[in-house]
Amino acid sequence: xxxxxxxxxxxxxxxxxxxxxxxxxxxxxxxxxxxxxxxxxxxxxxxxxxxxxxxxxxxxxxxxxxxxxxxxxxxxxxxxxxxxxxxxxxxxxxxxxxxxxxxxxxxxxxxxxxxxxxxxxxxxxxxxxxxxxxxxxxxxxxxxxxxxxxxxxxxxxxxxxxxxxxxxx
Numbered sequence: 001x002x003x004x005x006x007x008x009x010x011x012x013x014x015x016x017x018x019x020x021x022x023x024x025x026x027x028x029x030x031x032x033x034x035x036x037x038x039x040x041x042x043x044x045x046x047x048x049x050x051x052x053x054x055x056x057x058x059x060x061x062x063x064x065x066x067x068x069x070x071x072x073x074x075x076x077x078x079x080x081x082x083x084x085x086x087x088x089x090x091x092x093x094x095x096x097x098x099x100x101x102x103x104x105x106x107x108x109x110x111x112x113x114x115x116x117x118x119x120x121x122x123x124x125x126x127x128x129x130x131x132x133x134x135x136x137x138x139x140x141x142x143x144x145x146x147x148x149x150x151x152x153x154x155x156x157x158x159x160x161x162x163x164x165x166x167x168x169x
Contacts, residue, residue, distance in 0.1 A: 008066035009153025014089040018145025021064045032135045037143040069097045070156035115155035
């Protein structure tokens with residue numbers, strides 16, 4: 001018997017890292033198992049913040065046992081320091097996922113919006129509403145980062161690239 005697919009979506013950041021876990025149901029729909037946002041203290045040193053991200057992500061992986069993961073790619077930043085810090089956070093996130101033995105796919109914000117709303121330039125609010133509709137959520141997702149992470153997981157679930165990577169036709 002094939003185990004249901006469980007996808008971890010991650011919206012990377014060093015101040016806030018959103019995460020969301022979705023599970024494939026028997027009727028090929030998806031439901032959210034859980035979501036959240038890891039926050040780090042701004043006045044802490046970056047290495048401590050990165051360790052917090054790693055440890056919290058490990059705990060999510062251990063709890064939900066995802067079969068694969070998806071992470072949002074960086075987009076253009078005006079601030080080079082912020083871009084470098086987020087890049088370091090992405091590196092820790094990717095390594096944590098790979099160390100857990102999962103395949104990981106990366107998607108641009110445009111791809112995530114396209115997959116969830118059908119329009120790559122959709123507003124954040126539109127995307128969040130569609131995520132709630134697709135996953136059948138009654139409650140509003142309070143954290144934008146967690147909502148983005150669920151959208152990233154859904155993008156992976158709906159992606160041809162994802163299916164090819166996982167050996168599906």
